[in-house]
Amino acid sequence: MDKFFTRAQLALRNGQDRDEIWVAYKGIIYDVTASRLWRNGKHYEHWAGQDLTDELADAPHTEGVFERFKPVGKLAP
Template sequence: MKTFTKSQLALRNGQDREEIWVAYQGVIYDVTDSRLWRNGKHYEHWAGQDLTDELPDAPHTEKVFERLQQVGVLGD
């Protein structure tokens, strides 16, 4: 799987590029087609970021990531 930097992930925020990506536990997921991530925002969360530390505050579990396509891993 391809490795992307945090800067490359940040460009997939729903504003700078067509792709909308988020990372969780080192894996990058494509949420472009999710109606819940329109314009790169999902409630108080923004795309193009690592959401690992934010998940404990979410009303759902990490199982939501099982439905998403993995596009890469997060590197330095």
């Protein structure tokens, strides 16, 4: 997985501007488009197109949830 995306490119995959719904966690970008929990780019109080690394502590699940989704690239430094 050598494809890098900027934060601006990630922000466009918010479920509103484009059909893709992506989120980042620990530098990896995941495609969550197929998840019914991310419809319209929103999951509870979290928005797609963002790095959710710092927000996971508030979630009722662990980082293992990302194993369900395909990584599409890395977040550019």
